[in-house]
Amino acid sequence: MTRIKRPLFGGAIQAFLPDGAIDASSIRLVPNNQEVFMHAESDQSIIVEILERVDEVSDENSIKYHFDALAEANDAKSVQDHIVDRIEPIPINTLIVQRLTSAWYLFGRQQVSKYHEQAKNLVHIHVCLLRLGGDLATDILISFNDPVFINQQSSSNDQQNQNASRWTLQDFEQFFRSLEIIKLRK
Structure with a gap:
């Protein structure tokens, strides 16, 4: 199947989405600085966030800073x-x-x-951080949430299709490598 680039953020950005991606904004409220795509048959998701650039930490440490913020939002605060x-x-x-x-x-x-x-649930999280400089001073954070163990007591357990064709790391890489900005704002 030939993929086509799909517009994100009202057409300001575009990228190749994995097959079967459902725009979460058609189901629930999504903040203006996010695009959220859910897998049609699994609990996988890809989230794109446009954030103010974090300059308090080095470039290398900035991705860990964002990962820790995701952990806080996911209520995964302990070191374990x-x-x-x-x-x-x-x-x-x-x-x-x-x-x-x-x-x-x-x-x-x-x-x-x-x-x-x-x-x-145990979730493998792949994160790509694109740091834009100059007058844009923006961090584009792209995360791929890939649940690898769903607890039987979790509400997600009922939603899993064990035979679903799951997204792969290659799908995620194609997404972030194809991402391009169409309309630049100053």
Whole structure:
């Protein structure tokens, strides 16, 4: 199947979305600085956030800063509930985003409970951080949430299709590598 680039943020950005991506804003309220896409048959999701650039920490530490903020939002605050396995730079020349000053990849794991339930699910989290410089001073944070263990007591347990064709790391990489800004705002 040939993929086409889909508009994000009202057409300001575009990228290749994985097959079967459902725009979460058609189901629930999504903040203006986010685009959320859910897998049609699994609990996987891809979230794109446009954030004010974090300059208090170095480029390399900024992705960990954002991962920790995600852990806080996911109520995975303890050291055992969120672990960083790998952080590495992404060569800028492999991306097409304009005004990029640096790009980073993080792979980590979080123990996450959905809707503040007691039951926690193990989620592999892949994060790409695109840091825009100059007058844009923006961090574009792209996260791929990939549940690998769903607790039987979790509300997500009923929603899983064990035979679903799941998104892969390659789908995520194609998404962030294809991301391009169409309309720049100052």
